[in-house]
Amino acid sequence: MTPVEFLAWVRGPMFQIAVAIFALGVAIRIVEIFVLGRKQDLSEPRRDGVVPGIKTIFGRSIPDTGTFKRSPLNVVAGYIFHIGLFTTILFFVPHIELFHSVLGLQWPGLPTPFIDAVTVVTIFAMVVILINRLRNPVLKFLSTFEDYLCWLVTLLPLLTGYLAFHRMLFPYQTMLGIHILSVEILLIVFPFTKLMHFFTVFLARWYNGSAFGRRGVQS
């Protein structure tokens, strides 16, 4: 397979396969959560849970001070990683073109050197996160193969994207192809792993926030 054939394959059939698995898998997992549902809570609510639920969806992004003090590295690296990841995904112009072509939506991008710097910082944050996972006793204890797999499939698009942008390692077509393939791997792995939290975090926070909220506590 020549670099061009490879690029054509990842932009063509492989992309379709990855998106199909991703869409199918994510939809299955979200819908089955909804179908499972929950019983009506018969206890008399102190107040309606809707507003607190929505507040928790957003508010839970801000760690409480105690947690921050106890694991600042986890919080800071996690923040940098998440913000960095979404900045690179959503605001790099070639990526915006991708969203535009698939979703028909587009928005302004950020200067490329900025994205480049963010990528480096994000990769660095991910390395810190991995080291932390390997060294922190709790994280080491909790971590399974899936955690390391998710780390890897998330890192690869960042790393290959960086290499492709800087035209390093392989001819651009090959490197771009590898980058796109790494994203496809991410999409394929997504519905089968904890990466699902990208979607279910909103459900989880909602359920938590509304359950606490109807008891009168903003969680």
Next chain:
Amino acid sequence: MSTPAERATNAFKEQIDGPIASYLSSCVHCGMCAHACLFYTETEDPRYTPINKVEPLRRVWKSEYTFFGKLASKFGLTKSVTDELLKEWELLIYDACTLCGRCSMVCPVGNDIAYMIRKTREGMIAAGYAPRGLKDATYRAVTVGSPMGVKLPALKAQIKHVEKDTGLKVPLDVEGADYMALLSSMEIMNFPEYIEALTRLFDKAGVSWTLCSEAFEATNSGMQIGSSDIEGELIQRIVDGAEKLKVKYVISPECGHAYYALRWEGPNVIGKKYPFEVVHILELLDQLRAQGKLKVEGKLDQKLTFHDPCQIVRKGGVVDEPRRLLNMVSSNFVEMEDAGVMNWCCGGGGGVSANERAEPLKLTVFNRKKSQLEKLGVNTMVTACANCRINLEEGIEHTNMDVEVVGLAETLAEHLAD
């Protein structure tokens, strides 16, 4: 359904719902819940990480309630619940969790872990994996009527004492009273001051209230052990008593889990709404304060603090009431670090204090409260849960601290204006 593991699995299948599915789908193994749990912070044993405690439940969710997990289980790729697992996890679920819900407040993806541990207990007890002490307490609660074995004559004796001390009548089985007050066995046995406080406070405020000879016990070991069957049976007694006396309100006493069980879980475990309202004694007192019916005089000037009972504050939503009430009678009320909904558990909730096996662990995790108290440098700690109170006293004694623990209602009663 013969084996314990099968019984546990079936119970998990009954309990898992949309919220749990969304929680288990969302966990990223970030480990932050460990830092919210005093069992981890005081022992640094990673097994005590809250999310790890729901492993048995997670296995059933994955293999039974996810499409991909179900598929994988057909190929034997998922793990099932085994006796070994349940046996091992019994120590994590009962001995190392007070259902305090602090983890549910910090989880960055919003997982209500305490809710899941509560549900996990359903399966544990269905399989028989629960600590002896808690089983015994629950047995007594069902058979005798109180986890401590307190019977009506004992209550009557205490009533007699109170009536003698106060010169006031303690209403018992008064039909048509507005409020029916509940008590916890500990209050009857260890802290009868509470009954006296209620009597005097309600007398001054002109509250129409009564005790019920058939339903005076508020505690609910069924909730602690995690059996909604037993929890429901105990709740039903209260509902029956309240219906019989035709009261409008039932007052939950200074007992954390009793409030949570009665107020929030009760209607769900009996499957119907109550014909009355449940109020916590602190809520009621605060209402009286607001109505000007609670008049106090003199203020304590020694430095004192308030210990938030998890089930009343964080999980119950009674947060500001104790503070407003305390400020009525104290000129030097100081808050602990993390006070309010983020406060740390005493270490004895969720049935841990009934579990003799967990005693050493319980005393170890008391260090959290100890260091909080030392930071403040107080000698008086007010609380609103008899279980917290006993547990705190135990810990204080064990660590040779010089802190007095008092109930909030009785502190108020002491300052009642004549």
Next chain:
Amino acid sequence: MNPAMDDSIEIEPTPCAKDRGNDLPVLNEILHALNELLTHDRQTVIDIKSLPFGPVDEERLSIALGQGEVAATIHTLGESRVTETAYAGIWWVEHRNEQGAVIAKFIEVTYMPDILKAQHEDVIVARQKLKDALETIKLNGA
């Protein structure tokens, strides 16, 4: 309507001033070459065609380098022009074909571009030619 035919569309001249500047790296390279010439006596030739120039980049480079003291024209296989820039040691060497079209253009950083020097082989031919010429003169003049 074909946009190209629409008079209302004003096509701006492609700007270059601040936005571009591919001439700047070349100027830096030339400076480096001057250093090499002075310190190691090494000469450098830069092929203009190998540079990723945008519109008017070459003009800007030309303006930047300016006009020097020497301008020579060579007539062989078409015209070639060798001109020194305002900076001594930096030369433009431009080759044209017989039809006058530019076929190659270099910047040479050297004391004297080789193409200006008389070539050894040509001098040998010249010696013979001059000898022959002298013979002819002698024969004729006698």
Next chain:
Amino acid sequence: MLQPWNKNGLTVAERLQAEGISRRGFLKFCATTASMMALSPSMVPAIARALENAKRPSVIWLSFQECTGCTESLTRSHSPNLETLILEQVSLDYHHTLQVASGEAAEEAREAAMKENNGRYLVVVDGSIPVDNGGVYSTIAGITNLEMLRETAEGAAAIIAVGTCAAFGGIGYAKPNPTGAMPVSAIISDKPVINVSGCPPIPTVISGVLAHFLTFDKLPEVDDLGRPITFFGQSIHDRCYRRPFYDRGLFAESFDDEGAKKGWCLYRLGCKGPATYNACATTKWNEGTSFPIEAGHPCLGCSEPDFWDMGGFYQPLSTPTGDVTRTLVYGVVAGALIGAAAGSMARTRKIKAQKEHYKVTTDDLEESS
């Protein structure tokens, strides 16, 4: 100008000398040749030494399933230029578009050149070779392209596949490829084949490769796709004067917006420059006047294999080529249905579990348990 020359057996240097060109002229020739081959000027002395001994090679130019664009590219420059210089140094013995001879005489010329220069002549091919049904889709003088290529390649020293059709199959090879078109390299495997791709290729690149063969008597170093590295070593994007705009995130979003007028990067308009290896950005076209990007149009990627099948010309490189939106929608809908079914089955299991509820009683709390 492109008529077969009488072979006189002289080297390039001798021939120039015989024409009264000075050594200085030879030097100029060497310098321009180096520039044409995209070699460093420091290579001039080596080129001079090589050209001293270089003989005029015989060139046989075969045009197959093609549009003559490649030949046009080479010959239709508005004034005689650099390319002429080098073409004068070769003996173009057969080129059915350009040669005077026709019919049998033309084929005879080819056969004669092959015979006379057996093992030494150079074959230039433009156009793809249809191979389906025995190659009947394109014939010259009754000979299929396939047959003619094989026959001519037999005694060749090397083959230059000029244009994307000869190099990679080009438009003939594009889906659905009705004639079974193939590139030269798919048919000839026992001879050195160099690909000078492009649709059309840059004329200077064609002559540069010829010059290299003429100068060094061998083909230049090639990349993975068999293209001369000196010309195809870097992408259009790498050498594009608009690259700073890409780096700074300044893009034209339509052909008539501010960005387009200011000459910003054309990535969003589908420029394939980043994935296209060619010399357009430096060598340029029309005597170095300009190249597509400089003229405001995105690069089509014409020098890369399968460029016709790489999605739309105006579709950005970062976008998938298929209809992903449809896949996404179908995937979500199908997933939702499966999820609903799986969820209902899960609910059924839950209801069943509730029916089979094990009631915890005091019996479970006693010592024996």
